Amino acid sequence: MRCVMSEVSLALKSVTKTYGKRIGKAVSVLGGITLDIHRGEIVGLLAPSGAGKSTLLHIAGLLETPDSGNVEIGGINMNTASDRLRTRTRRTEIGFVYQFHHLLPEFNARENVMLPQLANGSNAASAATHSDQLLAMVGMEARAEHRPAELSGGEQQRVALCRALANGPRIVLADEPTGNLDPTTAAQVFDAMMLLVRETGRSALIATHNLELAARMDRCVRLHNGMIA
Numbered sequence: 515m516r517c518v519m520s521e522v523s524l525a526l527k528s529v530t531k532t533y534g535k536r537i538g539k540a541v542s543v544l545g546g547i548t549l550d551i552h553r554g555e556i557v558g559l560l561a562p563s564g565a566g567k568s569t570l571l572h573i574a575g576l577l578e579t580p581d582s583g584n585v586e587i588g589g590i591n592m593n594t595a596s597d598r599l600r601t602r603t604r605r606t607e608i609g610f611v612y613q614f615h616h617l618l619p620e621f622n623a624r625e626n627v628m629l630p631q632l633a634n635g636s637n638a639a640s641a642a643t644h645s646d647q648l649l650a651m652v653g654m655e656a657r658a659e660h661r662p663a664e665l666s667g668g669e670q671q672r673v674a675l676c677r678a679l680a681n682g683p684r685i686v687l688a689d690e691p692t693g694n695l696d697p698t699t700a701a702q703v704f705d706a707m708m709l710l711v712r713e714t715g716r717s718a719l720i721a722t723h724n725l726e727l728a729a730r731m732d733r734c735v736r737l738h739n740g741m742i743a
């Protein structure tokens with residue numbers, strides 16, 4: 515199932531980011547990152563803590579802007595896009611998974627997966643059907659009506675994966691998605707993520723410290739001194 519198409523889902527072009535300039539304590543985090551993620555590809559982002567993985571993912575996910583360089587999603591330059599297009603792209607083309615699930619506690623698993631679809635204009639019936647399909651793909655069909663507090667850490671993350679995939683994004687950005695889990699559960703969540711991304715034909719950029727899981731991705735890039743090593 516390796517990528518054979520050359521369509522680029524996400525491209526970073528000479529992206530730089532420095533923090534602390536305003537207070538005279540500049541820390542250059544990204545020193546010119548160029549990276550293409552192709553359709554269907556699952557790419558690992560490996561680096562120690564503090565190296566800039568979250569910064570890179572936030573810029574790729576349009577949550578932060580780079581100081582210089584471009585982010586292209588589906589071939590469209592997001593730096594010159596209108597706020598409206600950036601917002602729509604963030605909602606429909608990007609799925610974020612964090613280390614902590616960030617599910618809404620008062621809603622059950624199905625509803626949590628429905629919410630981004632409703633925000634994007636889907637009707638409730640089709641959003642519910644699609645949520646149940648995604649939940650079934652990660653073995654969570656029997657838990658659709660459970661709230662986050664009634665789910666284990668691994669189950670919560672599997673729901674968070676479904677929520678990230680809910681609007682059929684071009685790319686899934688995952689920031690240490692198994693970092694909070696024990697090794698066995700981490701492997702289960704990782705399997706679910708690989709299956710879901712592959713089955714739905716998406717791309718993914720996954721920050722991780724876990725070398726065993728990294729070895730199972732299509733390829734890995736390493737961040738070192740603000741550059742892709």
Ligand code: ADP
Nearest residue numbers: 533534543561562563564565566567568569570
């Ligand atoms: P990682 O995710 O690899 O642990 P981060 O991207 O979170 O790394 O952080 C990279 C560096 O940038 C760290 O030195 C961190 O302290 C700094 N940093 C991150 N966000 C900010 C911010 N909003 N303001 C100032 N410094 C920041």
Ligand code: MG
Nearest residue numbers: 567568569689
């Ligand atoms: Mg981080």
